[in-house]
Amino acid sequence: MPADLRTMADAIRVLSMDAVEQANSGHPGMPMGMADVATVLWTRFLKYDASRPEWADRDRFVLSAGHGSMLLYSLLHLSGFKAMTMDEVKAFRQLGSKTPGHPEYGHTPGVETTTGPLGQGLATAVGMAIAERHLAARFGPDLVDHRTWVVAGDGCLMEGVSHEAISLAGRLKLSRLTVLWDDNDITIDGHVGLSDTTDQLARFKAAGWAVKRIDGHDYVQIRRALAWATKQAKPSLIACKTVIGKGSPGFEGTHDVHGKALGKDEVAATRKNLGWPHEAFVVPDEVYRPWRAAGRRGAKLRRAWEGRLAASGARAEFDRAMAGDLPKRAFERLDSFIAEAEASKPAAATRQHSGAVLERIFGEIPDLVGGSADLTGSNNTFVKNTQALDAPDYAGRYVNYGVRELGMTAAMNGMALHGGVIPYGGTFLVFSDYARPAIRLAALMGVRMILVGTHDSIGLGEDGPTHQPVEHLASLRAMPNLNVFRPADAVETAECWKLALDAKATPSVLALSRQKVPAVRLVEAGENLSARGAYQLAGAGHPAEVTLFASGSEVSVALDARERLEAQGVGARVVSVPSFELFERQPADYQAAVIGETEVRVAVEAGVRQGWDRFIGEAGVFVGMRGFGASAPDKTLYGHFGITGEAVAAAAKAKL
Ligand SMILES: Cc1ncc(C[n+]2csc(CCOP(=O)(O)OP(=O)(O)O)c2C)c(N)n1
Numbered sequence: 261m262p263a264d265l266r267t268m269a270d271a272i273r274v275l276s277m278d279a280v281e282q283a284n285s286g287h288p289g290m291p292m293g294m295a296d297v298a299t300v301l302w303t304r305f306l307k308y309d310a311s312r313p314e315w316a317d318r319d320r321f322v323l324s325a326g327h328g329s330m331l332l333y334s335l336l337h338l339s340g341f342k343a344m345t346m347d348e349v350k351a352f353r354q355l356g357s358k359t360p361g362h363p364e365y366g367h368t369p370g371v372e373t374t375t376g377p378l379g380q381g382l383a384t385a386v387g388m389a390i391a392e393r394h395l396a397a398r399f400g401p402d403l404v405d406h407r408t409w410v411v412a413g414d415g416c417l418m419e420g421v422s423h424e425a426i427s428l429a430g431r432l433k434l435s436r437l438t439v440l441w442d443d444n445d446i447t448i449d450g451h452v453g454l455s456d457t458t459d460q461l462a463r464f465k466a467a468g469w470a471v472k473r474i475d476g477h478d479y480v481q482i483r484r485a486l487a488w489a490t491k492q493a494k495p496s497l498i499a500c501k502t503v504i505g506k507g508s509p510g511f512e513g514t515h516d517v518h519g520k521a522l523g524k525d526e527v528a529a530t531r532k533n534l535g536w537p538h539e540a541f542v543v544p545d546e547v548y549r550p551w552r553a554a555g556r557r558g559a560k561l562r563r564a565w566e567g568r569l570a571a572s573g574a575r576a577e578f579d580r581a582m583a584g585d586l587p588k589r590a591f592e593r594l595d596s597f598i599a600e601a602e603a604s605k606p607a608a609a610t611r612q613h614s615g616a617v618l619e620r621i622f623g624e625i626p627d628l629v630g631g632s633a634d635l636t637g638s639n640n641t642f643v644k645n646t647q648a649l650d651a652p653d654y655a656g657r658y659v660n661y662g663v664r665e666l667g668m669t670a671a672m673n674g675m676a677l678h679g680g681v682i683p684y685g686g687t688f689l690v691f692s693d694y695a696r697p698a699i700r701l702a703a704l705m706g707v708r709m710i711l712v713g714t715h716d717s718i719g720l721g722e723d724g725p726t727h728q729p730v731e732h733l734a735s736l737r738a739m740p741n742l743n744v745f746r747p748a749d750a751v752e753t754a755e756c757w758k759l760a761l762d763a764k765a766t767p768s769v770l771a772l773s774r775q776k777v778p779a780v781r782l783v784e785a786g787e788n789l790s791a792r793g794a795y796q797l798a799g800a801g802h803p804a805e806v807t808l809f810a811s812g813s814e815v816s817v818a819l820d821a822r823e824r825l826e827a828q829g830v831g832a833r834v835v836s837v838p839s840f841e842l843f844e845r846q847p848a849d850y851q852a853a854v855i856g857e858t859e860v861r862v863a864v865e866a867g868v869r870q871g872w873d874r875f876i877g878e879a880g881v882f883v884g885m886r887g888f889g890a891s892a893p894d895k896t897l898y899g900h901f902g903i904t905g906e907a908v909a910a911a912a913k914a915k916l
């Protein structure tokens with residue numbers, strides 16, 4: 261006889277407990293508490309086919325409470341995901357295993373997103389649910405028709421990001437999104453009441469969600485609640501009252517079981533208590549059988565879907581979009597923009613150039629979905645005549661994210677992970693601080709997400725030091741696998757957009773000026789020079805004695821300094837540096853040639869020095885910011901802080 265649900269759930273409990281025991285590290289409490297809810301979801305409701313983890317129309321399952329990773333690994337193993345062998349389970353948390361401490365996207369088939377920073381899984385799932393609705397509108401329900409399920413803990417709901425996520429989801433009426441809250445009253449420090457007495461159901465309800473509370477160990481209640489969730493016209497929250505570490509006679513219901521191995525004696529006592537006679541990492545056939553059947557449940561649906569896709573006229577376009585490939589003619593209109601800009605040399609803020617770039621590519625790349633965290637007019641992210649992405653017709657391509665920088669960025673990650681969407685979103689560069697946790701996960705996961713950060717320096721002027729980024733470029737450049745672009749004019753802005761769109765496995769930040777800047781690329785290059793990261797923009801007239809490095813709005817300052825130096829008979833070359841990261845990828849001889857061998861090297865950027873020593877060396881001169889900015893018109897500020905062609909030329913001369 262095949263095992264009943266209770267025994268199937270106990271298999272999760274025991275595997276989780278044993279894997280944590282073996283590693284002597286990990287979190288058994290959450291998987292043991294949520295085993296019943298997860299078993300009903302994965303055997304009756306979740307649409308998936310264990311033999312095809314990449315099936316585009318699968319339901320997305322997000323374990324926002326990532327510390328409970330053994331819940332997910334157990335589910336993947338039991339339901340028959342080929343990569344999740346028992347050996348991988350045994351190698352929990354060991355180097356090179358498919359079972360890292362927290363779920364990691366791109367590392368383990370079946371893991372939809374990297375989780376661990378609490379609350380972000382939930383916020384990422386909102387983006388997946390947005391992408392699903394949008395693509396259902398674009399390609400029709402025959403091809404796109406799935407749900408997003410989230411397991412979230414008390415910690416996820418305490419985190420501020422949950423507020424941004426649930427209010428955005430409620431506003432957009434994401435009815436295909438369901439959060440299963442592991443309502444176990446326990447966090448690491450003890451009872452939730454120590455630090456939080458929020459009425460979560462009331463909070464979600466206020467944000468526009470359908471809510472319900474159940475006993476998370478009662479299979480009938482679980483089944484009814486999941487069925488209920490699928491019928492709601494709003495996103496749904498199911499508060500699953502559970503006992504953390506359920507099954508452990510000594511520790512269940514206590515915070516002791518949250519994050520450590522139970523110990524040999526308690527493991528034995530738990531086995532006895534559950535009536536689980538098998539040894540560690542042994543699952544009997546009668547338990548595997550119904551689990552594997554559950555893992556195959558979706559195969560028929562998947563094959564029927566494949567048939568519909570094969571017969572669909574939209575097949576090629578669907579496959580292209582889901583693969584993340586750009587359309588063939590993606591940059592045709594942008595290339596003519598570059599040619600026009602090389603000829604007309606427009607002077608404008610780079611944020612305006614960015615808006616003009618978007619006008620050229622938005623129609624050519626239907627996968628682009630834009631938005632802004634309530635700064636649309638300032639970020640120049642809106643393309644004329646674009647419809648808002650909103651209920652009930654989600655075909656629009658502009659998301660009104662509201663004042664939610666972190667929620668927006670996490671949602672963009674979710675869209676990119678879902679596939680079929682290339683998200684970009686705007687805010688002031690200074691508020692990348694608010695978005696940073698999601699930028700970091702984007703970089704760690706390797707997803708293409710484009711953050712448009714305008715007002716990128718003291719050049720924004722009167723809004724003052726709260727709004728003026730100073731350390732942001734340096735801190736963003738410190739992040740692995742993040743491309744930070746700071747273009748200087750229209751041509752570089754177009755080039756950097758191309759590079760951001762072409763970087764399939766790397767997120768980008770585009771740092772753009774609020775203030776008008778002159779064109780600096782005055783001759784046709786015939787290639788994307790920004791792709792080099794740094795390149796010589798202007799050579800020296802006299803024998804080169806000085807090299808001036810600059811990015812973005814300060815490139816024109818460097819050019820001004822060059823003219824002054826040349827007028828005094830001092831040869832000076834100018835190097836534009838739109839991207840530190842891409843420069844690092846160039847061959848050593850190219851790097852050496854760009855850096856050059858002049859006696860004096862100067863860098864100019866309206867930010868802190870950190871990072872620039874790579875170009876100018878310790879003995880180099882840095883002209884930029886040493887502290888926070890101030891509130892005044894931009895030209896006054898550049899003068900006040902000494903970031904002018906005159907000051908740069910004087911500093912270079914003083915060093916000669
Ligand atoms: C942003 C963030 N802060 C802190 C942590 C460390 N942390 C991991 S689990 C946890 C408590 C979680 O409580 P809950 O979500 O209720 O999980 P349970 O103890 O019920 O398993 C904390 C503080 C984290 N992973 N992410």
Ligand SMILES: [Mg+2]
Nearest residue numbers: 414444446447
């Ligand atoms: Mg908890």
